[in-house]
Amino acid sequence: MNPIRYFKTLMFLFSTFSIYASDSLNTSQIVDIEGNEYSTVIIGNQIWMRENLRTSTFRNGDTILHVDDNGTWSKLKTGAWCHLYNQNTQCDIYGKFYNYYAVEDSRGLCPMGWRIPTENDFNILTQYLGGEQIAGGKLKDVGTTCWQTPNLGATNESGFSALPGGQRSNKGIFGNLGNAGSWWTITKNNTSSAWSISLFSYTGGNAVYKYFNEFNVGLSVRCIKG
Numbered sequence: 001m002n003p004i005r006y007f008k009t010l011m012f013l014f015s016t017f018s019i020y021a022s023d024s025l026n027t028s029q030i031v032d033i034e035g036n037e038y039s040t041v042i043i044g045n046q047i048w049m050r051e052n053l054r055t056s057t058f059r060n061g062d063t064i065l066h067v068d069d070n071g072t073w074s075k076l077k078t079g080a081w082c083h084l085y086n087q088n089t090q091c092d093i094y095g096k097f098y099n100y101y102a103v104e105d106s107r108g109l110c111p112m113g114w115r116i117p118t119e120n121d122f123n124i125l126t127q128y129l130g131g132e133q134i135a136g137g138k139l140k141d142v143g144t145t146c147w148q149t150p151n152l153g154a155t156n157e158s159g160f161s162a163l164p165g166g167q168r169s170n171k172g173i174f175g176n177l178g179n180a181g182s183w184w185t186i187t188k189n190n191t192s193s194a195w196s197i198s199l200f201s202y203t204g205g206n207a208v209y210k211y212f213n214e215f216n217v218g219l220s221v222r223c224i225k226g
Contacts (some may be wrong), residue, residue, distance in 0.1 A: 004215070023100055032111045033057050041159040044128040046121065047225035049114070049160050052095025052183075056081055059108030064098075070172025071103045076216050084165055085174050092144070094165035097218030103184045110223035118222040119187035119195045119210070123128045126208045132200045137206040140181075148178040152205030161198050168218030182211075182219045 012169035029037050032055045039050040056064050058079075065080040067073045073080065079102030084090040100124060102109055104114050137153025139160040144151050146163050156162075166176035176182075189195055189212035192212040196219055198209045212217065 002063070004112050018126065030111055030114070033059055033061065034176055043125060043158050043160065043162075046125060046128075048117075048160060049223045050159065050174070052163070052165065053098070053109065053221040053223060054095040056093050056096070058105060059110070059112060064102055064109075069165045072100075073168065073172035073218070074170055074216060075077075077111075079103075082218055084177065090165075094163055095167070095220055097213070098184065098221055099218055100184060100215035102214070102222065103186060109221065114223040114225055116184065116186040116221065119185045119190060121224055122185060122197050122208070122210075125158075136204075136208045139208070140199055140205070146178065147201045149200045149201070150205070155206070163178050164199070164201060165220050167213075167220075170216045171216045182213075183222050184213075184219045 010195045030040060030049070034055050034057050036054050041048055041050045055095065056066060058064055065078060067076065067080045067082055068086045069096050073082070076099060080098045080100050081102060083096060084094050126132050126135040129138045129152050134153070137155050139158060139162045140147065140150070140151065140154040140173050141161045141163055142154045143154050146165070147154065159168065162181050164176070164178050164181045166174060166180055168174050179202065180198055182196050185195045185197065187195045193212040195210060195212050198211060199205070200209070219221040
């Protein structure tokens, strides 16, 4: 084979593979105020946590309210967190759920130098991964250990490693474990709801979906550097 043509072929294959795979290899560790460590991933021009947030302390050192009771959760007007199904054993896998009041609190939910992503941050992420109709599969962790069958389209090409922790409703009820993962944005929809993104295991599992949720819904959080 012509050596120049061979070199060009290798470069093409390498650049094609590197669109996403090289990003997922560029990882580092960050630590929150409690000493929890998180791996990170570079996707395009963005740097994301590769894991869901699990702090129970604001960045300034103040404790975030922990609420198990459904009735109390449904009436909250201040920041709070909970474990999935109120079980601490789930925390290391899925992180904590936070209501939007915690997300928007000026004391800071993310570690220093990191922030809650905007709706546009997720728009940039999904467009980099090919658009809303196919980006979901590239964000989801592979297999059916955590995601329920069939986990359609999951490749985790991005290294984002999204997991299906479900959510806690505005009534305090947990649901969708294994079927869906949902993450807050800082972007408000109106005076009582804010935007989030969701990924699913079943039909439409390749896609990224946007929804708005009331402020006292409990969702996962991923921080972005910036």
